[in-house]
Amino acid sequence: MTVAIFLGSLLGSMALGIPIAFALLACGLALMLHLDMFDAQILAQNVINGADSFPLLAVPFFMLAGEIMNVGGLSKRIVDLALACVGHIKGGLGYVTIMAAILLSALSGSAVADAAALTALLLPMMVKAGHDKARSGGLIAASGIIGPIIPPSIGFVIFGVSANVSISKLFMAGIFPGILIGAALWITWWWLGRREHLTPPPRKSTAEILKALRDSAWALMLPVIILVGLRMGVFTPTEAAVVAAVYALFVATVIYRELKFSQLTAIFVTAAKTTAVVMFLVAAAMVSAWLITVADLPSKVIGMLEPFMDNPTLLMIAIMLLCMAVGTAMDMTPTILILTPVLMPVVKAAGIDPVYFGVLFIINNSIGLITPPVGTVLNVVAGVGRIRMDAVAKGVLPFMIAEFIVMFLMVLFPQLVTVPAKWLGG
Numbered sequence: 001m002t003v004a005i006f007l008g009s010l011l012g013s014m015a016l017g018i019p020i021a022f023a024l025l026a027c028g029l030a031l032m033l034h035l036d037m038f039d040a041q042i043l044a045q046n047v048i049n050g051a052d053s054f055p056l057l058a059v060p061f062f063m064l065a066g067e068i069m070n071v072g073g074l075s076k077r078i079v080d081l082a083l084a085c086v087g088h089i090k091g092g093l094g095y096v097t098i099m100a101a102i103l104l105s106a107l108s109g110s111a112v113a114d115a116a117a118l119t120a121l122l123l124p125m126m127v128k129a130g131h132d133k134a135r136s137g138g139l140i141a142a143s144g145i146i147g148p149i150i151p152p153s154i155g156f157v158i159f160g161v162s163a164n165v166s167i168s169k170l171f172m173a174g175i176f177p178g179i180l181i182g183a184a185l186w187i188t189w190w191w192l193g194r195r196e197h198l199t200p201p202p203r204k205s206t207a208e209i210l211k212a213l214r215d216s217a218w219a220l221m222l223p224v225i226i227l228v229g230l231r232m233g234v235f236t237p238t239e240a241a242v243v244a245a246v247y248a249l250f251v252a253t254v255i256y257r258e259l260k261f262s263q264l265t266a267i268f269v270t271a272a273k274t275t276a277v278v279m280f281l282v283a284a285a286m287v288s289a290w291l292i293t294v295a296d297l298p299s300k301v302i303g304m305l306e307p308f309m310d311n312p313t314l315l316m317i318a319i320m321l322l323c324m325a326v327g328t329a330m331d332m333t334p335t336i337l338i339l340t341p342v343l344m345p346v347v348k349a350a351g352i353d354p355v356y357f358g359v360l361f362i363i364n365n366s367i368g369l370i371t372p373p374v375g376t377v378l379n380v381v382a383g384v385g386r387i388r389m390d391a392v393a394k395g396v397l398p399f400m401i402a403e404f405i406v407m408f409l410m411v412l413f414p415q416l417v418t419v420p421a422k423w424l425g426g
Contacts (some may be wrong), residue, residue, distance in 0.1 A: 050286025066108030072252020115144030138395025312341030327368020
């Protein structure tokens with residue numbers, strides 16, 4: 001009965017068009033009434049406690065770093081470097097997109113920001129070169145979701161706080177899976193474009209490649225600073241977010257000089273608005289998370305999944321299929337906030353490594369950003385690139401299938417996540 005009330009109130013609120021954050025509050029209120037423990041003070045206290053978290057300070061600073069990088073020229077120089085290195089290969093602009101997405105994901109950690117930047121910079125070039133616009137948009141969307149997987153990742157921060165799992169370990173464990181997804185996109189783009197007869201641009205000279213590398217060196221130093229700092233224990237993930245924002249601001253204003261001080265207000269406001277949405281979601285979800293614990297909902301879910309508990313692989317497959325279904329209808333952040341308190345006790349009871357689960361959980365939710373009908377990243381690419389939504393959805397399909405294949409390979413072979421994570425110190 002408790003599970004039915006939880007799902008019914010949440011899905012019913014969403015069906016009425018109520019914003020996710022308020023739907024979470026309505027769900028919490030319904031559970032309180034069902035448990036006969038309604039108290040407005042408890043409701044308010046959990047909302048306040050939900051946002052009162054030091055690790056969550058990483059969210060606004062990573063958001064700010066991403067905004068500064070897009071406006072301040074760091075993202076553009078990363079794309080220019082990728083163009084210089086692989087732009088001359090047949091279908092090279094597609095490989096440029098994938099390479100640039102991997103590099104950008106190590107800078108901002110936001111799929112929406114990465115997809116918007118790549119669409120604005122590369123989609124016109126791909127169309128001009130003769131590539132199908134819908135397929136090109138689909139590749140950009142599929143590449144953009146690498147952002148929350150390779151550190152720094154806002155998704156890992158939110159999951160780490162919700163699940164009480166080391167964010168630093170999650171960061172290190174996400175590097176190799178993100179690269180694997182990039183490799184899968186590379187192979188898929190090659191397979192789809194092998195019959196194309198397009199003339200690629202001429203190969204860049206060694207001097208031009210070195211110039212592109214020199215111009216992007218300051219941008220490329222940012223992920224190195226963050227990863228080395230985290231690995232050596234110089235700073236925490238939250239402090240790394242501050243370092244990223246300050247470093248990006250310094251490079252954009254002093255080194256590249258593309259960011260004017262008059263633009264800072266607009267950048268701060270944009271980052272603040274995006275942060276406010278995320279933080280309100282986190283605060284509202286804390287009410288439901290607290291009541292889920294009080295109602296002992298996880299034990300009921302464990303009972304429902306009892307047939308799979310003795311086989312971690314089958315359990316992971318069942319959870320991944322559940323997340324895939326939820327991802328078609330919900331955005332990444334609310335999915336993390338709603339499912340984490342329900343699934344983590346199940347994962348721990350089955351003896352599954354929480355870091356390994358967290359990586360696969362975030363990968364699944366990231367792919368959910370390109371699964372129609374909601375597909376936040378699909379909407380961004382369609383809007384920025386002026387493509388019909390159904391055309392982008394069709395173009396992204398083969399790349400989305402490739403990403404799901406990689407994800408289920410990691411379910412079947414956990415060593416693909418755990419071994420590189422141990423080697424990197426995760």
